[in-house]
Amino acid sequence: MLDIKYIRENPEKIRERIATKNGDVDITAIIDLDTRRRNLGKKTDDMKHRRNTVSQQISLKKRNKEDASAEINDMQSLSANIKENDIALTAIQDELNTRLLLIPNCPHPDVPVGNSEADNIEISSWGQIPSFDFKVKDHLDIAESLGMLDLKRGAKLSGSGFPLYAGWGARLERALINFMLDLHINEHGYTEIFPPFLVHSDVATGTGQLPKMADDMYYLKEDDLWLIPTAEVPVTNMHRDEVLSSANLPIKYVAFSACFRREAGSYGKDTRGLQRLHQFNKVEMVQFVHPDQSYAQWELLIGHAEKVLQELKLPYRVLELCTADLSFAAARCRDIELWAPGSQKWLEVSSCSNFEDFQARRANIRFKDEKGMHYVHTFNGSGVATPRLLIAIIENYQQADGSILVPDVLQSYLGTTQIKG
RNA sequence: GGAGAGGUGGCAGAGCGGCUGAAUGCAACGGUUUGCUAAAUCGUCGUAGUGCUAAUAGCGCUACCGGGGGUUCGAAUCCCCCCCUCUCCGCCA
Numbered sequence: 001m002l003d004i005k006y007i008r009e010n011p012e013k014i015r016e017r018i019a020t021k022n023g024d025v026d027i028t029a030i031i032d033l034d035t036r037r038r039n040l041g042k043k044t045d046d047m048k049h050r051r052n053t054v055s056q057q058i059s060l061k062k063r064n065k066e067d068a069s070a071e072i073n074d075m076q077s078l079s080a081n082i083k084e085n086d087i088a089l090t091a092i093q094d095e096l097n098t099r100l101l102l103i104p105n106c107p108h109p110d111v112p113v114g115n116s117e118a119d120n121i122e123i124s125s126w127g128q129i130p131s132f133d134f135k136v137k138d139h140l141d142i143a144e145s146l147g148m149l150d151l152k153r154g155a156k157l158s159g160s161g162f163p164l165y166a167g168w169g170a171r172l173e174r175a176l177i178n179f180m181l182d183l184h185i186n187e188h189g190y191t192e193i194f195p196p197f198l199v200h201s202d203v204a205t206g207t208g209q210l211p212k213m214a215d216d217m218y219y220l221k222e223d224d225l226w227l228i229p230t231a232e233v234p235v236t237n238m239h240r241d242e243v244l245s246s247a248n249l250p251i252k253y254v255a256f257s258a259c260f261r262r263e264a265g266s267y268g269k270d271t272r273g274l275q276r277l278h279q280f281n282k283v284e285m286v287q288f289v290h291p292d293q294s295y296a297q298w299e300l301l302i303g304h305a306e307k308v309l310q311e312l313k314l315p316y317r318v319l320e321l322c323t324a325d326l327s328f329a330a331a332r333c334r335d336i337e338l339w340a341p342g343s344q345k346w347l348e349v350s351s352c353s354n355f356e357d358f359q360a361r362r363a364n365i366r367f368k369d370e371k372g373m374h375y376v377h378t379f380n381g382s383g384v385a386t387p388r389l390l391i392a393i394i395e396n397y398q399q400a401d402g403s404i405l406v407p408d409v410l411q412s413y414l415g416t417t418q419i420k421g
Numbered sequence: 422g423g424a425g426a427g428g429u430g431g432c433a434g435a436g437c438g439g440c441u442g443a444a445u446g447c448a449a450c451g452g453u454u455u456g457c458u459a460a461a462u463c464g465u466c467g468u469a470g471u472g473c474u475a476a477u478a479g480c481g482c483u484a485c486c487g488g489g490g491g492u493u494c495g496a497a498u499c500c501c502c503c504c505c506u507c508u509c510c511g512c513c514a
Contacts, residue, residue, distance in 0.1 A: 037470095041483085042471060042472065044483085045470085045482060045483040048482085054495095058494050058495075059439045063440095068494080072493095073494085074494080075495080078494085079494070
């Protein structure tokens with residue numbers, strides 16, 4: 001959410017910044033609502049002041065056994081008017097809020113302006129793209145032949161997009177999650193969180209998924225609960241409506257969770273194997289920081305995600321997303337993509353977004369220092385999502401005989417050096 | 422799912438129609454004093470909206486005692502609904 005005062009004072013600037021994100025906002029309507037809210041609010045507050053004053057007089061008169069019926073009469077009609085105004089005011093406030101919640105975050109000034117994902121900029125890369133002296137296969141062929149994946153049975157249970165891992169596939173999945181959590185906890189100083197996977201509407205609103213992305217989330221009507229699309233949602237909202245102590249910042253959490261996404265509107269795109277799923281596992285890093293440290297810490301977090309891939313010795317590249325490719329809530333974002341030789345493409349395994357105070361304002365997460373109250377900055381990044389990581393491991397570590405070598409750092413977790421048929 | 426108790430400022434905890442934005446204690450901040458890893462003492466000490474103003478400084482007004490309604494000239498205080506926490510019972514991994 002943007003600050004209404006900032007909108008009031010910089011309407012044109014906001015319109016321009018949002019336009020670079022291909023967003024369109026009716027700033028005029030918002031400013032109009034804001035003006036009406038302030039005018040009616042002032043008027044009503046003055047009426048309430050009068051009521052408070054006169055009520056004091058009534059109290060005094062009654063104590064002195066004097067007649068106060070004239071004043072009481074007056075106040076009866078005044079109170080009726082106040083009630084009418086309050087109702088009107090609530091309606092204005094509600095509409096204003098609804099509109100404010102639909103305004104995307106403004107991109108950071110350093111974000112390259114672009115029209116599509118084609119305008120994202122590669123800012124670094126790591127590792128060598130491997131070459132093979134045999135015909136490479138893609139992850140689905142390999143995993144199915146090794147009994148690691150059973151997508152047919154997954155679909156029998158829940159439909160396509162709900163993968164069923166079996167045998168070494170299931171064990172590899174579990175090993176990856178443990179490896180990543182341990183890395184972030186032991187080497188990067190994060191505190192582990194294991195959150196609920198179902199959350200209230202206001203929680204999903206706090207991080208920016210609602211109201212705009214409602215169609216992309218699974219919803220349980222009976223209980224009014226949403227399945228989380230990422231651990232970011234519950235973990236960020238842990239501190240909703242809290243005042244944090246500045247001495248405790250930055251707060252760094254890492255959480256494993258299953259993630260549920262309806263992927264409405266993306267049918268048929270990148271669907272082979274594990275590329276795009278309705279349910280997947282992810283290790284997510286979330287930080288709450290002082291605004292002054294925001295971008296420095298965010299860069300470190302990207303390094304934490306990269307470290308996972310370096311330890312696994314997988315080639316990757318880092319992209320700075322252009323304005324058009326930024327998500328609703330993000331001010332700035334870098335994606336990390338892994339090379340998948342069997343599929344012959346780069347696969348996004350981590351998205352590291354800085355939201356500045358956008359989420360903090362929505363979720364009301366503040367900190368206090370000598371100068372007063374401020375909103376924290378929040379940012380997060382996958383560290384990382386498992387399905388595409390699994391694809392990259394299988395495809396990069398595949399052998400001519402159809403087996404897969406296990407990356408060094410996973411061998412102790414898996415108890416083997418090679419996965420064979 | 423059933424029964425009971427309770428939700429008050431950073432925390433603990435009074436208040437139970439007007440003199441309460443809220444006692445008291447702790448914590449925090451500032452000063453004094455003594456001095457050694459502390460105590461004593463004085464003062465300050467909620468958040469948000471809004472108006473005036475050059476002002477994130479100051480002053481004023483309004484709102485907020487889990488959330489939403491109601492009664493009343495006036496509600497933290499009375500009434501109704503909902504949510505949450507705790508205890509007991511039931512069910513259950």
